[in-house]
Amino acid sequence: MFNSLSERLSLTLKQITGQSKLTEDNIKTSLREVRMALLEADVALPVVKAFIDRVKDRAVGQEVAEALNPGQQFLKIVQSELVHVMGEQNEVLNLKAQPPAIILMAGLQGAGKTTTVAKLARFLSEREKKKVMVVSADIYRPAAIQQLETLAAEVGALFFPSDSSQQPERIVRDAVDAARKQAVDVLLVDTAGRLAIDEQMMAEIKALHKAIEPVETLFVVDAMTGQDAANTAKAFNDAIPITGVVLSKADGDARGGAALSVRHITGKPIKFIGMGEKTDALEAFYPDRIASRILDMGDVLSLIEEVERKVDKVKAERLAGKIKKGKAFDLQDFREQLDQMSNMGGLTGMMDKLPGMGQMAKAGNQLQGAEKQFHQMGVIIDSMTPLERHFPDKIVGSRKRRIAMGSGTQIQDVNRLLKQHKQMAKMFKKVGQKGGMQKMMRGMGGMMGGQGGMAPGGGLPPGLGGGKSPF
Numbered sequence: 001m002f003n004s005l006s007e008r009l010s011l012t013l014k015q016i017t018g019q020s021k022l023t024e025d026n027i028k029t030s031l032r033e034v035r036m037a038l039l040e041a042d043v044a045l046p047v048v049k050a051f052i053d054r055v056k057d058r059a060v061g062q063e064v065a066e067a068l069n070p071g072q073q074f075l076k077i078v079q080s081e082l083v084h085v086m087g088e089q090n091e092v093l094n095l096k097a098q099p100p101a102i103i104l105m106a107g108l109q110g111a112g113k114t115t116t117v118a119k120l121a122r123f124l125s126e127r128e129k130k131k132v133m134v135v136s137a138d139i140y141r142p143a144a145i146q147q148l149e150t151l152a153a154e155v156g157a158l159f160f161p162s163d164s165s166q167q168p169e170r171i172v173r174d175a176v177d178a179a180r181k182q183a184v185d186v187l188l189v190d191t192a193g194r195l196a197i198d199e200q201m202m203a204e205i206k207a208l209h210k211a212i213e214p215v216e217t218l219f220v221v222d223a224m225t226g227q228d229a230a231n232t233a234k235a236f237n238d239a240i241p242i243t244g245v246v247l248s249k250a251d252g253d254a255r256g257g258a259a260l261s262v263r264h265i266t267g268k269p270i271k272f273i274g275m276g277e278k279t280d281a282l283e284a285f286y287p288d289r290i291a292s293r294i295l296d297m298g299d300v301l302s303l304i305e306e307v308e309r310k311v312d313k314v315k316a317e318r319l320a321g322k323i324k325k326g327k328a329f330d331l332q333d334f335r336e337q338l339d340q341m342s343n344m345g346g347l348t349g350m351m352d353k354l355p356g357m358g359q360m361a362k363a364g365n366q367l368q369g370a371e372k373q374f375h376q377m378g379v380i381i382d383s384m385t386p387l388e389r390h391f392p393d394k395i396v397g398s399r400k401r402r403i404a405m406g407s408g409t410q411i412q413d414v415n416r417l418l419k420q421h422k423q424m425a426k427m428f429k430k431v432g433q434k435g436g437m438q439k440m441m442r443g444m445g446g447m448m449g450g451q452g453g454m455a456p457g458g459g460l461p462p463g464l465g466g467g468k469s470p471f
């Protein structure tokens with residue numbers, strides 16, 4: 001995410017770090033570099049201009065903190081201006097309405113509306129404990145209604161059926177009635193996309209807006225379209241006031257132009273970012289956290305939240321208890337650890353959020369190689385019987401060949417997995433015997449489990465933002 005911008009800015013800021021003093025001259029060079037970095041990231045020109053002016057004013061002005069050197073000082077100003085340009089704070093959804101609170105979703109074709117409706121439904125029901133209903137008013141693409149129905153079932157939201165012979169206005173009015181009768185807290189309304197913002201789209205959505213008076217109107221834009229995303233959102237907002245923007249596909253956006261332009265150009269906040277195709281890949285938009293990611297300073301808070309949400313605490317506690325009691329770490333335990341890691345977005349997903357690791361994550365090939373290997377290990381373990389997973393030492397040569405065949409791998413892959421597991425099991429045994437559990441958990445960043453892994457600040461190695469482990 002935002003790799004190119006982050007790389008460019010990190011380089012620029014490194015250059016100025018060596019300076020003993022911030023002068024008009026060396027600021028000029030650095031500002032030019034920052035400007036170039038922003039333009040290359042496809043940030044809209046008025047935003048770049050305003051950004052550079054503010055950084056310049058503050059850097060040349062009276063902001064000398066004694067504890068900082070000029071490079072750090074400059075970095076601090078750039079960071080706080082990045083936060084400023086993205087809107088300072090996270091803006092939460094406004095759900096204060098006579099139930100159902102209605103959220104109208106709009107966006108261009110393929111922007112990611114339907115996926116975002118499903119993600120939001122999941123977000124609201126899982127995290128906010130709301131009863132959610134979804135409805136599609138897209139009568140032009142029958143598959144869109146079906147797509148929403150499937151996704152609704154996946155995320156456990158109520159689905160209000162509609163079909164392409166109906167009028168969008170009728171559909172949404174009926175959905176509101178149904179939602180009211182079923183005591184639904186939030187009704188999410190998916191609408192048809194268009195290739196561009198045209199009169200027909202606006203007329204239809206205006207009518208819908210009038211009919212249901214949504215408490216939130218969210219415009220979904222594809223982050224990869226850069227500053228165009230901000231301009232499209234502005235054009236839409238000029239016709240119907242939106243309450244916020246959802247930036248989809250931010251996971252594939254190396255530039256960051258949309259994230260940095262939307263607020264300034266539209267005056268509206270980005271409320272969420274889409275970070276993948278799956279229904280759990282939605283993050284609330286925090287300007288300060290995104291600024292840290294852009295500057296490769298990590299986003300430890302998001303990582304901790306993710307650990308808390310995604311790590312299966314029951315399994316992690318069970319493993320911690322097992323090891324403390326000196327019981328064997330078997331292949332089933334190993335499999336569960338692989339699953340936990342994959343839930344966390346794999347190695348690359350985690351690295352991206354650790355300070356200073358962004359560049360490493362970008363170097364990516366090795367990481368991707370490791371991810372592939374983890375995936376392969378999972379498949380191999382799945383091809384074993386429960387007994388084999390529990391007693392891997394008993395797996396004989398002929399079974400290894402069958403396991404390799406069953407998992408589409410080679411016998412040497414199976415051997416490698418068994419060897420790696422043996423080493424891990426040995427380490428766990430030693431740790432269990434010596435009561436060195438705490439030390440090991442701390443060393444492993446607590447990701448492998450135990451109470452410490454789940455506590456805020458305990459999920460990361462000290463020095464990487466995790467602070468003291470509660471162990």
Ligand SMILES: Nc1nc2c(ncn2[C@@H]2O[C@H](COP(=O)(O)OP(=O)(O)OP(=O)(O)O)[C@@H](O)[C@H]2O)c(=O)[nH]1
Binds near residue numbers: 107108109141144251
């Ligand atoms: N990588 C990634 N892909 C996404 C994200 N959000 C949506 N997509 C993908 O983008 C494509 C289009 O998403 P849809 O949700 O169907 O888009 P839409 O706006 O409803 O499309 P129309 O109904 O045709 O206007 C799908 O392949 C989604 O899986 C995201 O945050 N990250």
